[in-house]
Amino acid sequence: MYFSDLGFISLILALGFAIYTIVVAVWGALRSMPPLVASAKRSVLVVAFFLLLASASLVASFLTHDFGVVYVAQQSNLAMPWYFTAAAFYGGQEGSLLYWALMLSVFSAIFVFTSRRAPAALVPYVMATLMTIEIFFLIVLSTVSNPFVRLPVAPADGVGLNPLLMDPGMLIHPPMLLMGYMSFSVPFAFAVAAMITGKLDSDWLRSIRRWTLAAWSIQTAGLLLGAWWAYHVLGWGGYWGWDPVENAALLPWLTATAFLHSTMVQERRGMLKVWNLGLVIAAFALSIFGTFEVRSGIISSVHSFAYSAIGGYFLAFLAIIIVFSVGLFLYRLPKLRPEQEFDSVISREGSFLLNNLLLLGISFATLWGTIFPLISEALRHQEMTVGPPFYQKVNGPLFAALILAMGIGPLLAWRRTSSRAFWRNLGVPALAAAVCAAVLPLAGIRDIAANIGFAVCSFTAGAILYEFWRGTRVRHKHGEPYPIALYMLFQRYRRRYGGYIVHLGLVLLAVGVIGSQFFQVQQDSVLSPEQEMNVAGYQLVYLGNIDETRPGVETVTAQLQIWHNGQLVEYIYPGRQLYQNYSDQPVSLISINTFGLTDLYVFLDNWQGPSSATIRVFVNPLVPLVWFGGLLMLLGGIACWWPERRRRRPKGFVQPEVTSVSVGTGEEVTA
Helix, strand or coil, X not given: CCHHHHHHHHHHHHHHHXXXXXXXXXXXXXXXXXXXXXXXXHHHHHHHHHHHHHHHHHHHHHHCCCCCEHHHHHHCCCCCCHHHHHHHHHCCHHHHHHHHHHHHHHHHHHHHHCHHHCCCCCHHXXXXXXXXXXXXXXXXXXXXXXXXXXXXXXXXCCCXXXXXXXXXXXXXXXXXXXXXXXXXXXXXXXXHHHHHHCCCCCHHHHHHHHHHHHHHHHHHHHHHHHHHHHHHHCCCCCXXXXXXXXXXXXXXXXXXXXXXXXXXXXXXXXCCHHHHHHHHHHHHHHHHHHHHHHHHCCCCCCCCCCCCCHHHHHHHHHXXXXXXXHHHHHHCHHHHCCCCCCCCCCCHHHHHHHHHHHHHHHHHHHHHHHHHHHHHXXXXXXXXXXXXXXXXXXXXXXXHHHHHHHHHHHHCCCCCCCHHHHHHHHHHHHHHHHHHHHHHHHCXXXXXXXXXXXXXXXXXXXXXXXXXXXXXXXXXXXXXXXXXXXXXXXXXCHHHHHHHHHHHHHHHHHHHHHHHHHCCEEEEEEECCCCEEEECCEEEEEEEEEEEEECCEEEEEEEEEEEECCEEEEEECCEEEEECCEEEEEXXXXXXXXXXCEEEEEEEEEEECCCEEEEEEEEEECHHHHHHHHHHHHHHHHHHHCCCCCCCCCCCCCCCCCCEEXXXXXXXXXX
8 A cells, every 4th residue: 555545535535524524513503403513523543643644644755766656756856955845735726726625624623622711602604614725625636636646656756846946945845825815715615604603702803813914924924935045046136025925925014014903993882884794805816826837837826736627626615705794794784883983083993994995095006916917818819017117106105105104003092192292202203204305316226216215215214213212211211120021011012012013024025125126237248357347336256167066967057256445345156057857957056145134146147168157147136124124923823823821810809990091092001
């Protein structure tokens, strides 16, 4: 018996138990029979076990080089290191779908273990919804995209991974992004359960807040890792090209971000119920759309697989999700009336609504640009693509407005903000923006659009830091030293100040994007040995090429010296690798050296033996802030998600009277 046989049997058994889960969970809920619901919970764990077994079987097939399995023969060969051989598990269509199904089963099992924290009436329907999604993937894996199909005769060696995938990024980016897509299933399942049961108060929102934060954080990590991978592998000097697959990964992140903001309005004021429910549904639908886009190959992209019949299955599943969700949504619409109305546009809830409108505007523009080739081909029988200039012209101003709104939001109170308090709170961030706008032209930066962008970022950063200062100062006035006051402020209001850290990270990321987009310098030079090129104050001296040949791969590297301010800084070796099985896809070995907040990005574009080479150099200002800002966003998201420690109170403990001090926006900081 082969590992592949065990894997396929595991898929079939998982499918059977997933169907059983739906039946007994729904029946137990309808008949109020807790034993049936408990049986459904155990069945979810069994589904997770069999999918773990199926995944382990596929990994074992890779590690034992069982080339009798079609998928193993296509994605690996004997020359690959063991870690890339194991990572080939999700390197193609079949394995990536199995990974998607595996992680869904793992998250479903985690939900079962933590289900006591969720409203009991929702639990059976959450499990049924998750297993319905699981069934779709298991049917696809068992039929049209089976990773365990065997060949009549096993070849001696396999084809191997695409060389572009044989990079450390392969070990972390694809699994993180696929997990991000999958993780929006749990909030969606809660939304469906709430609509089915009619329990549409704020309890279901509180139940899914941490699930949504987890999904948002995972997707954030996947997007950042993808940008980093593109930056150091593809050789075009950038990290985000508005490729259709990149866009598809961004869409559920944008809608989840909008949901995390508007859910606070519903929890506090009982408003935006329709909005929140729609955002949860949209986030999951867009995650399925992203999976469909990559797996079907229907839209041309450097990240997509070849055209596959599997796209029709995903399209049908997406249509079912939309029809079913919208039908439930319309049925429960009478129960989604707001409990309160907006008292004033100039309020905290007004700023959240503005944020949501801007996020959805960016989402719509990105979705439109992504699917426009399909629309143009259907209507005009001519595929017309939308390039980065479209997104920069449309999304650029929207992102600037979003960052500005992020800065204004903390200055506003709930319900209504007095004009006196607003103008008083506006002073520090406005001063930061004014100083930035005045200093940049004096420093030689005269691009109007860039200066506006930097000024907006300064405004928002000033507002966020001012919020930290005000809260810390209040606690300090009640006897805490400043470091302790800041720590306790964050500990007691982790969700709020974790959100501010996310916003501050986004501001830093935006500064990095503005610097690298507006002030990037590119230069190409054909150099002979001992010749040099000068780019933005850096001198690169070309010393010649080095050829190295190993079985199946040829490597060419150019040796260069970097000089700056008359001093030799470093030797670098940008190059290319040509693999025998993929001679038309050379892999770039890019040299990236960081000097302060500037990247010197050097790429070997072409070569003519040892006598000359074409060197392409990008000077990318402020790119390190993209990575630092992204990391800060991720840390802020994790801080918001991190569970608060529950303190045990001694018997007979009486809650003392709480003293609260207003900090000028309607928020209170407890002393």
